[in-house]
Amino acid sequence: MIEVQHLTRRFGARTAVDDVSFRLQRGEVVGFLGPNGAGKTTTMRVLTGFLPPSAGRVVVDGFDVLTHSLDVRARLGYLAESVPLYREHRVQEMLWFQGRLRGLTRRESRTRAGAVLERVGLADRARSLIGRLSKGQRQRVGLAVALLPDPEVLVLDEPTSGLDPLQRIEVRRLIQELARERTVLLSSHILPEIEATCPRVIILQRGRIAADGTQTELVERLGGESFVRLELETAEAPEAVAAELARLPGVQAAEARERAGAFLCLEVRGAGDLREALGRHAAQRGWAVRELSWQRPTLEKLFARIALELEPARAEGAA
């Protein structure tokens, strides 16, 4: 549905998007993740035909955004980050305007406007002035405007930014619903947003793709190893305890971390979940266990590492 090939976009000397390629199948929901300034908005603006690419090609539903911009735009519903709305107009007037822009008839516009307002839960605010609505309500009006022409592809730039937690859950639920019938590309710098709504994630960093794949794939491939964290009460020397644990079956390495009074903290690496084996051993030795937890890599840790560029070589290798 969306095909981006070697997309590069420069602003003067600054390269905002640098050789980015990815594909979206019809019906796929993909989250764009990245710190501010990573190139998410620029990529979306090229996709929606607002900015022409400096190099590379973007094809939506078989139409090139550069040569068939209007055809692409007719198939896209786009909600920009700024949620552009005419504040002096009423909600329904904004929706009718969108209908006229898209060449809908008066009747189509009115029925669609009613339907999308119902969908975003603002049916009772159709006659309210947009300028008087709360930020969350405006965000939902913006979504309604993008949805009005019933587009096959939805591009949503930070659809939940500036919302309170409750509104955020609402919008997230709405997006999940929409995703059932459409191709959706949404961006966020808030990780839980993406985790909750998008099976596939593209992580951008400094205009380049740092990672692309399903959440589980990414975590497995890039997340690093898992380990068991163990904190117990013992008077023995840390090195001795570590060496003893390392000899247990399945354990590859055990390392003593810090000691706080009678408590010793260890990290144990090995194949899979070692909690039972470690717990049993601690019980046999009479060590009181204070913490026993399996630390698995998460998307959040992966994202933090890419965003902070802790291991750039590793992140790049995966892309």
Next chain:
Amino acid sequence: MKGMLAIYRRELAGLFLAPLAWILLVCVLLYQAHFFLYVLPLKGGEVNGALVFVLGGGVPFWLLSIFLPPLLTMRMISEESRSGLLEFLLTAPVSDAAVVLGKALAATTFLALVWASTFLFAALCQALGAAPDWGWLLAVWLGATLVSALFSALGLIASALFATPLLAAFMAILANITLFGLPFLARSWRGPTGERLADLLERVDVLAHFQGSFLSGALDSAHVLFFLAWTAAALFLAVRVVESRRWLG
């Protein structure tokens, strides 16, 4: 021109939903009324002369023509660019030309309405027994509207070029004054710079074209074409500036 009508209607509605349009309308009405009543005795009570003076014959009209269009067009692109609404319009399936044309038409329509306020005085005169020459008035009104279309198009170029509405308005007013004043300059340059440049500048004499046709009550297609052609050229430039914004980002 798909979508142009939608943008035109939205823009016109937007003008009337903001207080600025109403304030301008009331001010112009009072301003025109003042000059009408001031000129009427000077013209010896001749109604047509006074009406035509208000609608295009005098300095008050040209002052309004230079200052009003930039005030209307200043926000149309520069402010929408800031608020993101331009991004909304330019990602809708309508051409850049449709966006610019819709906005220009809206500003021109509003100004046509402003100039039509003179018809109020004409109707009043008619009711009081001094029938005005409606054909002449209509010709002058059409001319005034064409002048407004040209100045609105220049205003849109400025609005597309400059980031803030205030700067856009200032630059548009400057452009209008320059365009209006060029022929006067040309006349004073005729000696030192030679005939060529002066001749060229006199070609874009807005005032002469207006006076030569509309003001005398004779519609001349050459003069109508003069305004339409220059307006089209200015609009074309405005569209290119909007397009170039996409490339510059």
